[in-house]
Amino acid sequence: MGSRIRSAYDIRVEEGVIAPDPAQVPLIAALERLEEDLSKKGLFGKQPEVRGLYIWGPPGRGKSMLMDLFVSASPEPRKTRAHFHAFMARVHDLVRQWREGDRKSRKAVFGTHRGDDPIEPVADLIASEARLLCFDELQVTDIADAMILGRLFDALFERKVVLAMTSNRSPDQLYKDGINRPLFVPFIDEIKARCAVIEIAGARDWRLDRLMGSPVWFADGGAGRQAFETLWYDLKGGEPEEPAHLTVLGRDVVVERTAGSMARSSFADLCARPLGPQDYLAVARRFHTLFVSDIPRLGPENRQEAARFVTLIDALYEAGTRLVATSAAEPEALYPCGDGAFEFERTASRLREMASASWLEKATHE
CATH class of the missing domain: 3.40.50 (Rossmann fold)
Structure with missing residues (x-):
């Protein structure tokens, strides 16, 4: 069976909905690879490790459009697409619910009530909802986001959640000049290890x-x-x-x-x-x-x-x-x-x- 993302893209080009852009070709190929890897089965029915995608480049180059197309076309049943700010707002709210909740309320939201650290139950909940987590406009300007991201993403990767994200910045430029940035650098290294980094930088906005x-x-x-x-x-x-x-x-x-x-x-x-x-x-x-x-x-x-x-x-x-x-x-x-x-x-x-x-x-x- 052919690639769903390629088919969806070609149909829209033929219909005149989008114009072909040579700068988008590497990204489409990377999305095809991700689509194929997500469809593979591991030994004994276990999910294999799948390398995600970090897509970056200036605004208006089609990153969000192609991400939307990929999410719509992907046969992965457990998938979530969100804007990064919305995703982080929910994470902070879940952390608050864990810290402030009693046994009953924790059990109702997270299915468990044990422990003081909110990261593990939050990661369990997110991983139960989505194997493929896609979000737009990753930018880190807030110290609270910076401090939580590394631990949360480590926990999500352990649960074999696959990330596909877009950003206007390269990974090395994330949280540039931020407070306590050295504490954030391991997160950048983890992103580069777990995700293929694709730049889309065509001249056309x-x-x-x-x-x-x-x-x-x-x-x-x-x-x-x-x-x-x-x-x-x-x-x-x-x-x-x-x-x-x-x-x-x-x-x-x-x-x-x-x-x-x-x-x-x-x-x-x-x-x-x-x-x-x-x-x-x-x-x-x-x-x-x-x-x-x-x-x-x-x-x-x-x-x-x-x-x-x-x-x-x-x-x-x-x-x-x-x-x-x-x-x-x-x-x-x-x-x-x-x-x-x-x-x-x-x-x-x-x-x-x-x-x-x-x-x-x-x-x-x-």
């Missing part, structure tokens, strides 16, 4: 090409809304949407609709809630593209929401996060008069710059 070919500020009512929706679905491809949980100063800030490193939200959700600069900085660091819908005309009557919007735009601008928006007006006409209009002129200028092709092309985001 597919998401940027699509953004460059489209307006990103839509201020013309119904037609603009439809174009906004079309652009969102084009850019996320077949990637599933899921909520993202950002921990900011001990609080849980939820962005309900995300796909990999893209997010979308309404103006009301972002600016009518009591969010502050640290929340917006967390959003800007986490996502390379943010879709914001239903930006209203602004004025003294909604001055507080306007102030939050200014703070949000400043955070996105400094982080190089790309903005796609639907609005009641063009940037220069968003806050036309009244108290605060003069101060908003700087934000209007930034919005216009962020909608330009030159800014989209130079904007960078790790």
Whole structure:
């Protein structure tokens, strides 16, 4: 039987859903190898050791798209796909449940209650759910994540869980300049030993090409809304949407609709809630593209929401996060008069710059 991932890829090329890219060829071959290895049987019916994949390269090269295709096509019955941040949020929650749980609650979640160390029962639970664990956008910036990853992954590898992951960074660049990074280096060595490292670094950024070919500020009512929706679905491809949980100063800030490193939200959700600069900085660091819908005309009557919007735009601008928006007006006409209009002129200028092709092309985001 032929490779399922190759067949799925070829069908989409023939249908014109995706364009062939020579830079993706090594990755497709690596995914074919992984698919074949997962199908092999070990001696006496035991699962053999299977080397996973660590796929890295700049944004927009098709890493997530090919990962989604692989997960969909893989015949492995026990498989899980998640964004790395969502995966780690769940791990931290499971660790908390173990530490805070009594005998009964531990038994209900983990099937056991013995011991003080949460890593073993957490690894047992994850391994019971998935032999193949795939996640996107591995990036380690948090000391709590860095300290738990090595031990958790060691435990998962012992249970023959196979990892396939994408990242914008090479393994050696993970947690670069992080606190106590030497303690994290053994995890990097383990990843390189347990996973084939594949770089995908074609010159073409597919998401940027699509953004460059489209307006990103839509201020013309119904037609603009439809174009906004079309652009969102084009850019996320077949990637599933899921909520993202950002921990900011001990609080849980939820962005309900995300796909990999893209997010979308309404103006009301972002600016009518009591969010502050640290929340917006967390959003800007986490996502390379943010879709914001239903930006209203602004004025003294909604001055507080306007102030939050200014703070949000400043955070996105400094982080190089790309903005796609639907609005009641063009940037220069968003806050036309009244108290605060003069101060908003700087934000209007930034919005216009962020909608330009030159800014989209130079904007960078790790």
